[in-house]
Each structure stands twice: as structure tokens, then as C-alpha cells.
Amino acid sequence: MSYNEEMYALGAKRSVIREIFEYSKKRAAEIGAQNVFDFSLGNPSVEPPAAISDTVMALVQKEGIHGYTSAQGDPTVRARIADHIRARHGVPITPDLIYMTCGAAASLAITLRALLHKGEECVVFAPFFTEYRVFVENAGGTLTVCAPLEKTFQVDVADLAKKLTPNTKAVILNSPNNPSGVVYSTDTVRGICDVLRQKSAEFGHPIYLIADEPYRELVYGEVEVPYLMKEYAHTVVCYSYSKSLSLPGERIGYIAVCPDMPDANDLYLAICGAGRSLGYVCAPALFQHLIAAHVDTTVDISHYRENRDLLLQALTSYGYECVRPDGAFYLFVKALESDANAFCERARAHELLLVPCDDFGVTGYVRIAYCVDRSRIERALPAFRALADEYRR
Amino acid sequence: MSYNEEMYALGAKRSVIREIFEYSKKRAAEIGAQNVFDFSLGNPSVEPPAAISDTVMALVQKEGIHGYTSAQGDPTVRARIADHIRARHGVPITPDLIYMTCGAAASLAITLRALLHKGEECVVFAPFFTEYRVFVENAGGTLTVCAPLEKTFQVDVADLAKKLTPNTKAVILNSPNNPSGVVYSTDTVRGICDVLRQKSAEFGHPIYLIADEPYRELVYGEVEVPYLMKEYAHTVVCYSYSKSLSLPGERIGYIAVCPDMPDANDLYLAICGAGRSLGYVCAPALFQHLIAAHVDTTVDISHYRENRDLLLQALTSYGYECVRPDGAFYLFVKALESDANAFCERARAHELLLVPCDDFGVTGYVRIAYCVDRSRIERALPAFRALADEYRR
Secondary structure: OOOOHHHHHHHHHOOHHHHHHHHHHHHHHHHOHHHOEEOOOOOOOOOOOHHHHHHHHHHOOOOOOOOOOOOOOOHHHHHHHHHHHHHHHOOOOOHHHEEEEOHHHHHHHHHHHHHOOOOOEEEEEOOOOOHHHHHHHHOOOEEEEEOEOOOOOOEOHHHHHHHOOOOEEEEEEEOOOOOOOOOOOHHHHHHHHHHHHHHHHHHOOOOEEEEEOOOOOOEOOOOOOOOHHHOOOOEEEEEEOOOOOOOHHHOOEEEEEOOOOOOHHHHHHHHHHHHHHOOOOOOOHHHHHHHHHOOOOOOOOHHHHHHHHHHHHHHHHOOOOEEOOOEOOEEEEEOOOOOHHHHHHHHHHOOEEOEEOHHHOOOOEEEEEOOOOHHHHHHHHHHHHHHHHHHHO | OOOOHHHHHHHHHOOHHHHHHHHHHHHHHHHOHHHOEEOOOOOOOOOOOHHHHHHHHHHOOOOOOOOOOOOOOOHHHHHHHHHHHHHHHOOOOOHHHEEEEOHHHHHHHHHHHHHOOOOOEEEEEOOOOOHHHHHHHHOOOEEEEEOEOOOOOOEOHHHHHHHOOOOEEEEEEEOOOOOOOOOOOHHHHHHHHHHHHHHHHHHOOOOEEEEEOOOOOOEOOOOOOOOHHHOOOOEEEEEEOOOOOOOHHHOOEEEEEOOOOOOHHHHHHHHHHHHHHOOOOOOOHHHHHHHHHOOOOOOOOHHHHHHHHHHHHHHHHOOOOEEOOOEOOEEEEEOOOOOHHHHHHHHHOOOEEOEEOHHHOOOOEEEEEOOOOHHHHHHHHHHHHHHHHHHHO
């Protein structure tokens, strides 16, 4: 092979989710989309708020709207986001610590490239989004995985303390969590931050906390999602509007550097450099301007909550063991045999497309993305029941 | 510094163009935008065709329009682009060799990451777009610069033959050229391809030709821009709609792999892997769908041609030595002293913002981006004349 083998392997393998996504389209063409129960992709089923298309239609009439913005993003857009963070979370961030990105994946890839030296470690908490490994490795780093607590799937803080080494540069925390739907409690978060502070002092250099927050707005009930900048100075927030505004294909989000960090402005420059290095010129301009008008807007999440309640109740009644999700739009379910891949194969025979979670760092579990039409869940329930019955036979 | 020093350096230094861009905004706030003659940035002054906003307004009403597409891009969009390439250039490309990207910078960063191994060389032709160095280095490679022919600024094919080594993986050709405006002639292109074939045979592995083509549609008069896929099998085209449709802020373009390449499908997979690795999930969805409706649309380039004619005639009459640009929207002008940076400083005293081309690999020249309102050129002409007079005194 005359080109890069690692890139070929990444492209040839694909993420397990993308692989199912492609299978699903093929299968839908064969038997009709209504007969394929695809729960694989986190593609929001709730349309963006109506105000979004009104704003797009107004913006597109404006002269120069499609021009380049500054590499770090339009200053007015960044000012509105800084205002929002100040008002909502009480963190005195300034626009010059906000860097607009092409969504959460770009936010993470850029932040990791800005932080890591070759060979440094990044710690993640299982279950974790599979692409973390890809972005950490692209930045020259290695991934260290912490085990979750049983049943609750909260972080095992004692395990974290053992996994941190003088070579650890960063920790990624994703809450509400993909794929478990778990929201890490304030106690858990404070426990993590205490350990990070203690180990940073012990090692003589900061360990950065990367808050991967695309699901922040998708929380059901009175559950609080602690804002990490208020808990830990060396925090970098990677945010995306993909889920909060149902715009996943438009690739729009931001990186925010905690103003309490002693060298926040310098890290921000490293983020600018990393964005440049990875080929990002600016985040899509039209959608940057759209965000400025909608920093306080969120999709109606009642649809997701009702989906969650329906699925959780039904699957539990069929005998599935589910982790109760307080946020995101994923249900984390124990497979009915130890091998989640084999279980997903058997589910596929019922046209149920589920994601085995081995690549997320937890064996024996599957992810069900319930960001789908209610009718898909209703049509799929007999298949879930039949699958459970099959295992009981 | 606890984070990555190279990324900090890239962010702290900024590209010279971005630096002037930021200065320009600051200066405009001080003395009024109409008094700053900013010719620094390739931000198209011609608005997109009216049909573009009509299409956006129609698309934004469609359900699911903002959803994820396949990582490589929506299949319908890729089919339309393949049709366009087949019809226009006679190359029998298929949609599965087209990969949608966030613009030309992303196309290049991804292609280089897919091709290069650590320490391999990429050859560029001076003058060359400064960010090539950044993308090559991000891919672990090193940059080799070929000198241009004097006066014409065509490629010195003999110099290329000398610069290719067994360690050369790729060559980037940018025509119409940024910053010179030169279109490489068919003779030049065939000379390059002959040398590449000869050296590939000699070294026993292919040298890839990367065609960086954001300016393909911006050509004035009866000048032909050879289509490299027809000349050389190991060609990868990096295209962008930033200039052809005046959508630079929207970040939309594609990579196309030449179907004549023996392992085209495998290289395509490496490109998919590289995109994933750099944090690209999919190209912006709304603008992908927009492109499908407008693959044959181009902005009205008569404005640029008239700007070129006006500037070229006026500056030549003031005594400036200009390279005649047949394409793009840049005028490449010999500085009136040997140090182009010093010249640009003196131009700045006349509120003329020009780009010194040292970073483009040619000393003693400046770039004038004439993708601006006619009135800016008209207001600036006395300043250009005064600057020339100053050097005559």
C-alpha cells in the first residue's frame, strides 16, 4: 500500500454505528423503511424549532452572509454565546475564550490536538463514545479506560485515581452520557475534580478536564447536570448544537476555555493552531449567525422523554435489564447473552438494528437510540418481545 | 507550557493573511471601512447567484434536511457531482469516488493525511498557498518547494525533476494559482505529468498529483485549465465551491479520486479514514443538498474580470511590474523594494493592505486580492500612485 495504512484501516473498518447506518439504508431499500427498526444512529427525530427555518430564511437574504468569518468565529456570535454561559452558569467567560467549530467531533479533535504531546495519555470513562479513541490517536496520544460502577454506571472515582499517571494530559467526561444516558451526579463530578486536583499537584502539572456536552439540554425531570467550569479551573467545554437544536448535519458547535485557568489565553491560541492544522478555516457561517439568534433556544424534548418512558417500561416488562437514562436519547440495555455482537445479530433477524457496545468499552450491553418517530418504537415492540421470548425458549 | 507547543505556535503566529484580516477590521473601526483599502483576503465580493438563496429557502422547509448524511456525503449529491465531472471533463468517475468536505482546506488536510507517512515529502510549486505547509506537517510530512520560471511564473519542470526523490509521496498543483493568478498551460501540465510518470517508474511507487482547484471556474478569456485526471491516473482533485458560488464561509467542497488509479477504491477508504481522524463527521448538510441543485451554476465572473483589467492597467501605468493573471482573483505584483514586508509596511501607511508573498515561497512580491467592490479599487488607485511616487523620489 503506497498511502497511509492507519487511515485506510480507519476508513475500511468504519465505526460500528456508521456500518449499521449504511446497512440500514440498504435494508430499507429492500423491505421498506417502515419495516426496518433502526435504533442505531443519534440522528434527532425532533425537527428544529420553527423559528430556526424562519431565521435561516431571513439570514440568507443578507448581503455577505456566506463570507468567511474570523477563524475563531464571528465576534458577535461568540459574544452571544459568552453572554449565554455567563447568564446560565454564572461563569464570567469572555468571547475571546470561545472558538466556533464544525460540531462536537471537531471540538474534540481540535482540543485533543491542542493539548496532547506524542505518547501522552487521555483518560475516558466507560462506556464512552467510540470516536474518542480515533481523536486521541490522531493527536498522538493513547487512551486509558476507567471502569464504571456496576448497575448505576456512574464513574468509579477510586479506579480513576489508580489510572492517572504523570503522563496523563487530559480526561474526557461526557454527561449526559452516550451511550448510557446516565447523568453524572454532583457527587461523582466533585469526586472526579478532587482526584484531578490532587494528582495535578502530585505530578506538578495540570490534568485537563474536557467536558463533552452535546447532550446538556436533553435531560428529563429534575436532574441537574453540573457545569464543570464551576468545579474545575482546567476545564475545556466541547459543545455542539447538533442535538439541542436538531442540526446534526450542519456541524456547528464551539470550544470554551474556562476563564479560571491560569493560561487560558495561551491554550486558546493552541486551539486556534490545532483548528488550522486540521483544515478548519471557520465554522459554517450561516449557522454561526443562526446560533447568535438562538443561544437560548432548545428543541422540544418532551417527545424524547415520552419515547424513553415507553421503551423503558415496555422493555423492562419483557424482561430486559435497562439502565435508567436521565438524559441524552439512548437506552443502555444488557444483552440477553454475554456476547453483545451475537445478540445484535439475532436482533437483526427481527429487523432490530441495535448497537453492540464493546467498542464503547463495556461488554454485554447494547445501545438503543430512541431519537426516532414514536411509530417506529410502537412497531418495534413486538420484535423486542419476540427476541426476548426467543432467549427464554 | 503544558499543552502542545507546535499548535500554540501555529495559533499565536497566525497566517499572514489572517493577521492582516484582523488588523483591517480594527483599522476600519478607527477610520471607517471606506478609508481602508483592504486587498488581503480572498473573500469573494460577488454575491452568490440569486438562485442560491431561493434554493436555501426551499430546502430549509424540507423535513430532515439538517440530519446527518453519510460520512462521505449524501449519495444523491455525490451522484450529481459525478454526472457533472463526466459531462464536463469526460472522466467516467462514479459517486463512490467522491467525498464531500468542509471546503478546500479540509479537502487538502484530509488528502494529505490519507496519503503521507511520517517523514515523506510533498512537493509544491512556488508561489504556493501558505497553508500547504501546515497541512503537510500535520500529516507528518515535509514540504519541498520548486522554483517558478521567471516572469511567467509557470512551473520549472526541470527543477521539479531534480526535487523528486524516492521519498516523495505527492505533488500539489494549484491552477489557477493563488497567489499569482497564473493558469498553468497544457504544455506545463503535460511536462509535469511526464516527469511524475518517469520518476514513479524509477522509484517503483506512484507519486500522487493533488489538484487544488478552488479557482477552476474563475478564468478570464479563452484560457483552458487542463483537467488533471485526464492527464495523470494518480490524481486526486480537491475542489471547493467557496469561489465558484461565493460561499467561502459555508465550507463546502469535495475530494475526487481519479477512476484510472489502480487502487482508487482503497485510497478512497483511506480518505474516509483521514476525514474521520481529523474530526469531520460530514460536510454541512444543507449546503450539500444545495450543491446537488447547482453543480452547473457559477457566479458571474465579469465583475472580477473588469477589476483585473482596471487594476492591471492602472498599476502598470504607475510603473508597477505585474504578472498577468488569467484566473483566480489575485494580482501578483513585484514590490518596489527587495523586501516585500517592508514594502507592505509602507503601503500600509497609505491604508493599502497587501499581502507580502515571502510565506508563499517567493520573495519580493505582493498579492493583491481584487475580489472587492469596484469602488474600493477606484478609491485606492491614488494611494497606489502615491506609493509608487514615494519610491521614485
